[in-house]
Structure formats: C-alpha cells, structure tokens
Amino acid sequence: MLKPGTSTVVAASNTGDSLRRRLRLGERFIEGWIFLAGLFAIIVLVGIIAVLIKEGLPIFAHSSPWQFLFGTKWYPVSEPPTFGILPFFVSTLMITLIATAAAVPIGVACAAYLAEVAPPRIRETVKPVIELLAGIPSVMMGFIGLILLSPLVQSIFHLNTGLCGLTAAIMLSLMSLPIIVSVSEDALHAVPKEFKEASYALGATKWETIRHVCIPAALSGIAAAIMLGVGRAIGETMTVLMVAGGALAVPLSPTDPMTTMTAAIASGIGNAVRGGLQYQALFAVGLILFVMTLAVNLIAGRVLERQKRKFAR
Amino acid sequence: MKKSIKRWLIPLGAVLVLAVVLVLVFAGGGGPSASFKIIGSNTVTPLSSVWAEEFMAAHSNVSISVSGPGSGAGIAALIDGTTDICQSSRTIKQSEIDQAKANDVHPYEIQIASDGLSLVVHPSNPVFELTIAQLSAIYTNQITNWKEVGGNDAPIVVLSRDTNSGTHVFFKEHVVQMPGLPTENKTLEYGSEVLFLPSTEAGVTEVARNPNAIFYPGLGYNTDQVKLVAIKKTASDPAVLPSEETVLDGTYPISRPLLYYTDGEPIGAIKTFIDYCLSPEGQAKVTEVGYVPLAE
Numbered sequence: 001m002l003k004p005g006t007s008t009v010v011a012a013s014n015t016g017d018s019l020r021r022r023l024r025l026g027e028r029f030i031e032g033w034i035f036l037a038g039l040f041a042i043i044v045l046v047g048i049i050a051v052l053i054k055e056g057l058p059i060f061a062h063s064s065p066w067q068f069l070f071g072t073k074w075y076p077v078s079e080p081p082t083f084g085i086l087p088f089f090v091s092t093l094m095i096t097l098i099a100t101a102a103a104v105p106i107g108v109a110c111a112a113y114l115a116e117v118a119p120p121r122i123r124e125t126v127k128p129v130i131e132l133l134a135g136i137p138s139v140m141m142g143f144i145g146l147i148l149l150s151p152l153v154q155s156i157f158h159l160n161t162g163l164c165g166l167t168a169a170i171m172l173s174l175m176s177l178p179i180i181v182s183v184s185e186d187a188l189h190a191v192p193k194e195f196k197e198a199s200y201a202l203g204a205t206k207w208e209t210i211r212h213v214c215i216p217a218a219l220s221g222i223a224a225a226i227m228l229g230v231g232r233a234i235g236e237t238m239t240v241l242m243v244a245g246g247a248l249a250v251p252l253s254p255t256d257p258m259t260t261m262t263a264a265i266a267s268g269i270g271n272a273v274r275g276g277l278q279y280q281a282l283f284a285v286g287l288i289l290f291v292m293t294l295a296v297n298l299i300a301g302r303v304l305e306r307q308k309r310k311f312a313r
Numbered sequence: 314m315k316k317s318i319k320r321w322l323i324p325l326g327a328v329l330v331l332a333v334v335l336v337l338v339f340a341g342g343g344g345p346s347a348s349f350k351i352i353g354s355n356t357v358t359p360l361s362s363v364w365a366e367e368f369m370a371a372h373s374n375v376s377i378s379v380s381g382p383g384s385g386a387g388i389a390a391l392i393d394g395t396t397d398i399c400q401s402s403r404t405i406k407q408s409e410i411d412q413a414k415a416n417d418v419h420p421y422e423i424q425i426a427s428d429g430l431s432l433v434v435h436p437s438n439p440v441f442e443l444t445i446a447q448l449s450a451i452y453t454n455q456i457t458n459w460k461e462v463g464g465n466d467a468p469i470v471v472l473s474r475d476t477n478s479g480t481h482v483f484f485k486e487h488v489v490q491m492p493g494l495p496t497e498n499k500t501l502e503y504g505s506e507v508l509f510l511p512s513t514e515a516g517v518t519e520v521a522r523n524p525n526a527i528f529y530p531g532l533g534y535n536t537d538q539v540k541l542v543a544i545k546k547t548a549s550d551p552a553v554l555p556s557e558e559t560v561l562d563g564t565y566p567i568s569r570p571l572l573y574y575t576d577g578e579p580i581g582a583i584k585t586f587i588d589y590c591l592s593p594e595g596q597a598k599v600t601e602v603g604y605v606p607l608a609e
Contacts (some may be wrong), residue, residue, distance in 0.1 A: 077385065077476045079408075087505075127592055146515070151522065159471045160524055163508060241511050245476060249505035257508045267511055271387030271477040273412050274393055 056283035076278040084283040091258035098235040099172035107180030115188035134178035142242030145171040163245035166254040176229035187221020237262040321451020347582035348376035353400035355529040384479025398572040402479035427605040429555035430567040433539040435524040440464040442543040442552040452503025472528040475509040531602035
C-alpha cells in the first residue's frame with residue numbers, strides 16, 4: 001500500500017499525473033466496493049424483515065392479534081390449536097431484565113477498573129481472559145447451568161426444581177458480561193488524556209474523574225456495549241432452552257420455570273410444517289421479538305442523544 | 314506491490330488445481346455410492362443409530378445419517394422432502410397425510426418395533442404404583458402433592474417432553490385424555506405448571522437428581538438412577554411394570570408402535586436397510602437397545 005505521504009512527493013514529478021489517476025481509480029474501486037457491502041447488508045436486513053412479515057402475519061387470520069399477544073394458552077399441536085404468547089413475552093422480559101440488571105453495573109465497574117485503575121500488567125492479562133469468556137459456545141453455558149448452577153439455585157431458594165428463570169438469567173448475565181466489559185473498556189480507554197489531566201488539574205479525585213469525566217465522555221461506547229449485552233440476553237436461545245424449565249404458565253416469580261420467546265421458537269420450529277399454522281405463529285413470535293429489539297435500540301438511541309447534548313453543554 | 318502478487322500467483326494456482334484434483338479423485342473413487350437420512354423421533358434414535366452403524370459396517374458403500382429432533386419434526390421433514398426416512402413414535406395424523414399429499418409425498422408406514430412408555434421417579438420416592446386417572450390428574454396439575462397419591466408431603470415436579478416429541482403427543486392422547494376409560498375427555502391438555510424439556514435425556518437426568526420429579530421416558534432410556542412405577546389401568550386392575558413381556562402380551566397399558574415412514578414403498582438401498590431392520594438379526598438389536606421386538 002502507498003502511504004499518503006508518498007503520493008504528494010511523486011505528484012510533483014513527471015509521472016505524477018498518471019499515478020494520480022491510477023490512485024483515483026483505486027479509490028473509486030474501493031469506494032464502490034464499500035458501497036456494495038453496505039447495500040448488501042441493507043438488502044439482507046430488508047429481506048429478513050420481509051420474510052418475517054410474509055410468513056408471520058397470516059396467523060392473525062386464525063387468532064386475532066389480541067388473542068395472540070395476550071392469550072395465555074399455547075397448544076400448537078392440539079386440535080384445534082391455540083396460540084397465546086403472553087407467557088413467553090413475560091418470561092423474556094423477566095429474564096432479560098434480571099440478566100441486564102446484574103450484568104451492567106458489574107460490567108461497567110469492571111471496565112472502569114481495567115481502563116483507569118488497574119496497572120497495565122493486570123489489564124493486559126485480564127482483558128484477553130474476559131474476551132475469551134465471550135467465545136464459550138452457548139450450549140456449554142447451558143450445560144454448566146444444568147449441571148452446576150441449577151442444583152445450587154434449587155438449594156439456596158428451596159425450590160421444587162432448579163430449572164427456572166433465575167438460573168437462566170444468571171447464566172445470561174455471565175454470557176453478556178464479557179461483551180459489556182470489553183466494549184466499554186475500549187470506549188473508556190479512548191477518552192482523550194487531556195480530559196482526565198484537566199480533571200486532575202482541577203483537583204478532582206480518581207473516583208470523581210471516572211464518574212464525571214471518563215464515563216460521560218465514553219457514554220456512547222458504554223451504551224453500545226450495554227445494547228450488545230441486552231441483545232445477547234434477549235436473543236440467546238440454547239442456554240435458556242436448557243435451563244429455564246419450559247413451563248407454559250405466565251411466570252409470577254423469577255424462580256418459576258418458564259419458556260422465553262426464543263426457546264418457544266427453537267423447540268417448535270422443527271415440528272412445524274412449512275406454511276402451517278404453527279409455522280406462521282412461530283414466525284409471528286420472531287416478528288414480535290424483532291420489534292422488541294428494535295424498540296430497545298431506538299429508545300437507547302434517543303436516551304443517548306439527550307445525554308450527549310447534556311454533556312456537550 | 315504488483316511483483317509480490319505475481320510471485321504468489323503460481324503457487325496459489327498450483328494449490329487450487331491440486332485441491333480440485335483431490336476432490337475429484339475422492340468423490341469418484343472410494344466415496345459412498347448411496348446415502349440417505351433418517352430424521353424424527355428422539356425415542357427411536359438410539360435404535361436407528363445402532364442399526365445404521367451395523368448396516369454401514371456391512372455395506373461400506375452406504376452412508377446413513379440419523380438425527381432425532383422429534384417425531385413431529387421428522388414428519389414435517391418427510392412432508393417437505395428433506396428426509397428419506399422419518400422415524401416416529403406416533404402414527405401420522407390425517408391432517409399431516411393431507412399436507413403430504415398436497416406436496417406430492419405419499420407416506421408409507423412400516424412398524425419396526427414396540428415401546429412401553431415407562432413412568433419414572435426418584436429412587437427415594439415411596440410411590441410404587443399409579444392409575445391412569447392419577448397420572449392424568451398429575452399431568453393436568455389437578456394433583457400437585459405426592460401425598461394425594463400415597464407419597465410424601467411434597468410438591469410434584471411434573472416433567473414432559475416438548476411439542477416436537479411424538480412421546481408428548483402419544484402421552485397426551487393415551488394417558489392424559491384417558492381413552493377407553495369412563496372418564497375419557499378429549500379436551501384435556503397438559504397443565505401449565507408442567508415443565509417441557511427439549512430431550513428425553515434431560516428429563517431422566519432431572520428425575521435422577523430431584524426427589525419430587527416424575528417423567529415418562531421410553532423403555533430404552535432408563536438407568537439405575539431412576540425408579541420405575543407400576544401402572545394400573547383402573548384402581549381395580551393389577552399393577553404392571555413395563556417390560557418386554559408385559560408390552561408384548563398387552564398387559565402393560567401404555568405401549569406404542571415405533572414406526573418408519575417413507576415416501577412411497579421403499580426401494581434400493583433404503584429397502585435393503587429396512588429389510589435388515591426387520592430381519593431376526595436386526596430385531597435382536599431392538600432388545601439390546603431396550604425396546605420390544607416385533608412378534609414373530
């Protein structure tokens with residue numbers, strides 16, 4: 001690759017014109033390539049949304065949106081089948097909220113420690129280890145939850161069974177932690193040194209600097225980290241399928257066995273004949289899941305925008 | 314920069330050509346000449362796997378892949394044309410036959426063995442017999458404490474397979490809805506407190522660990538860590554434990570056929586395979602795996 005510096009030197013010589021033209025051609029080519037890549041991503045996304053809508057919407061001809069969203073009975077293989085997804089909806093919300101509430105404070109605190117407090121040697125060993133955690137396959141996390149965590153949860157809370165929403169939430173918080181730590185640490189690390197130096201020069205303590213300078217300055221990165229973590233918690237399937245218990249009642253407490261929307265799709269889709277009622281219902285569940293994550297993203301973006309404006313002032 | 318690319322072109326080309334040649338040689342020469350898929354029941358999977366292994370050992374040119382997401386999934390795959398053989402632990406429904414016909418698929422049924430659905434509890438559980446009506450009440454959450462059926466004062470943790478499973482549907486239609494009894498009720502469904510598990514192994518594991526759990530695995534899945542419960546059709550009938558004899562002579566009330574479905578009568582390698590399964594040699598494997606062979 002030519003460095004930007006060389007082009008200006010050569011441009012002054014005789015061959016400058018042709019080289020410049022070639023460079024510009026190369027640039028055009030790269031630009032076109034990047035444009036195509038961006039376009040491709042958008043086309044795939046629009047295609048997925050179109051399929052979700054096309055396959056999912058027909059279910060509302062069988063059961064009204066009200067019945068579908070607020071029904072509490074899910075018997076897809078009965079005659080006649082009934083589809084009510086309220087139990088799945090509540091389970092997904094409950095498990096995601098608990099997992100996020102546990103993972104975000106721990107994750108951001110850990111990132112702040114790594115970025116601002118820890119000596120370089122500790123940071124250089126701990127961060128790769130945490131990132132390695134993100135690479136553990138979800139089925140392994142499910143297995144660990146099944147074998148190690150569920151008996152523990154059962155005995156601590158005196159439950160009938162350790163296969164419950166709480167076990168799943170704990171596993172999910174463990175799974176989203178590495179993402180939250182790693183991405184927010186990067187964001188905190190990228191805060192300009194001058195900001196911190198100015199803060200210290202004004203006599204702020206380390207804690208005040210982290211709390212009032214570093215975290216607000218890195219907020220967009222931290223928010224992105226949290227969104228990624230929440231996204232993992234909402235979308236995770238295998239672990240939840242294995243440890244959440246799979247009961248069809250609307251869960252009243254986190255210690256009840258429950259089925260999330262993702263687990264419902266995974267445990268039903270193999271059984272569903274293409275174009276059948278169950279197939280359509282599961283696609284509609286997927287559609288609602290998609291709308292949920294979209295809403296979370298939009299709200300987060302809005303909040304972030306407001307925060308940024310406040311900080312800029 | 315250009316030069317360095319050129320220098321790499323020749324070795325790169327050589328590697329590509331070599332790879333293509335190797336693929337052609339292996340695909341043309343020693344590769345399998347026939348391959349087919351068996352998809353369906355989690356219950357039948359251990360049996361199909363043993364048969365497939367034995368058959369492939371004897372016929373090195375045949376490759377068989379077996380997977381067990383559930384009978385419903387297998388029948389859906391047969392209808393969609395994505396499997397050659399569907400293994401099922403329940404008979405195909407009329408609605409599924411209609412869907413298959415619409416896709417120009419003609420399901421052909423072959424019984425390959427029988428199975429008794431055993432009810433298992435933790436070894437420390439004092440309950441040793443249950444009636445069909447009691448089981449139905451347990452699985453609809455009308456009975457929620459073991460003391461109501463002669464056990465300890467402890468809540469019942471009711472385990473079931475998920476809706477992908479043929480066992481799920483069979484148990485609902487043949488136990489929960491109590492067919493043939495005066496209390497028969499076709500509208501009964503599993504209760505909402507029942508735990509639906511993604512595999513039979515998961516259920517057996519939980520029963521082995523949880524003193525208050527109950528589950529219904531096929532005979533082939535039982536281990537020493539769980540206790541079998543004897544079943545009475547009604548309170549006045551004798552209690553029967555599931556075994557090869559009691560399933561064959563029909564005294565055990567919860568038994569069912571294990572089936573293969575193909576699209577039309579099987580031909581070629583698939584026919585040879587199914588002939589092997591039904592042969593005395595193949596049926597001997599049924600007993601080894603823990604199911605009940607077909608009567609002679």
